[in-house]
């Protein structure tokens with residue numbers, strides 16, 4: 001089980017981080033900024049950092065969404081390109097798909113989230129989940145070859161679906177775009193923000209269908225639960241996210257969605273050498289909205305928890321401090337919805353070009369401050 005690390009020479013301490021997204025790359029940066037003597041290994045399936053918050057831009061072709069991990073990871077972190085297939089918590093080892101095994105003193109579980117497609121028949125074969133780099137890249141190729149006027153459908157009326165539909169409406173003006181939502185579009189925003197979003201989507205030519213459930217997708221059409229059939233030569237999935245099954249399959253405690261269950265310090269109570277951060281983690285009693293806004297400070301906090309353990313101190317609980325939701329509506333419009341620290345929307349809404357500019361600055365800052373290893377961590381949720 002967990003080895004008492006007080007008094008252990010930190011030079012020999014090995015931290016393995018699974019996943020080089022916002023949480024994992026941020027954790028590596030924080031650890032090595034504060035203790036350059038640590039041995040930090042980051043396991044990730046590719047040599048690029050994926051800016052997931054720009055995948056809708058990647059899909060329509062107005063922006064790339066990767067940068068080399070050679071630039072995005074702290075230079076003292078060792079990158080192992082591969083996929084972890086099992087975590088052996090009692091033995092403090094992770095196994096990789098290529099057969100390699102890595103031993104760790106501390107493990108950061110930061111594997112992020114995935115698209116869920118199995119709830120819609122035909123989605124796996126015929127639709128393009130926007131939440132993953134490979135499928136967003138495939139969507140870009142598909143869109144480039146799509147004949148003018150071919151109908152496009154976006155499934156999912158949350159923030160990702162809204163951003164994707166707006167981007168498509170703006171960038172593919174020749175093709176009719178329909179946004180399908182089981183509930184009201186943007187239903188966790190204020191009425192003011194929702195009204196603005198609907199107006200901008202409509203101005204981009206996006207047709208909004210609410211209260212509809214997609215049951216089947218094929219190459220030319222989608223079917224709704226109420227019997228309606230809509231033409232769709234391109235179907236984009238932007239519904240609720242799932243998470244990799246790694247924690248559950250490894251016998252670690254998870255919530256009903258398969259997220260690693262951690263306490264308020266981000267430690268896994270059964271195995272305190274394991275800390276979790278980002279989308280793939282649920283804090284017992286109050287899972288946070290999956291977001292880059294949470295993943296970045298959670299990554300830093302996971303690092304702080306490890307560093308405090310190494311110093312022989314008790315780790316601190318994380319204190320969420322959400323500030324708002326920034327939604328792009330194409331390149332020239334947007335909505336910023338202010339929230340309280342616990343992520344509940346409150347009155348203020350900013351729209352138009354100012355919101356678009358703010359959103360772009362936020363996207364830039366997530367990399368230039370959250371990830372860039374040459375700059376210290378800008379903000380944390382540790383107090």
Ligand SMILES: Cc1cc2nc3c(=O)[nH]c(=O)nc-3n(C[C@H](O)[C@H](O)[C@H](O)COP(=O)(O)OP(=O)(O)OC[C@H]3O[C@@H](n4cnc5c(N)ncnc54)[C@H](O)[C@@H]3O)c2cc1C
Pocket residue numbers: 018019020021022023024043044045046050051052053054055056082083084085110111112113130131132160163244246277278279280290291292293294295326327
């Ligand atoms: C189109 C779009 C727009 C978005 N816009 C916003 C926004 O405006 N604001 C916001 O706050 N959030 C936004 N999000 C959500 C945000 O992108 C995620 O919440 C964020 O990426 C989570 O960060 P993470 O570090 O937990 O995971 P990720 O960024 O997903 O990184 C996880 C990493 O782990 C790797 N990995 C997975 N499994 C393994 C394994 N077994 N072994 C090794 N490596 C593994 C993955 O390949 C990946 O590199 C958006 C998402 C999408 C798709």
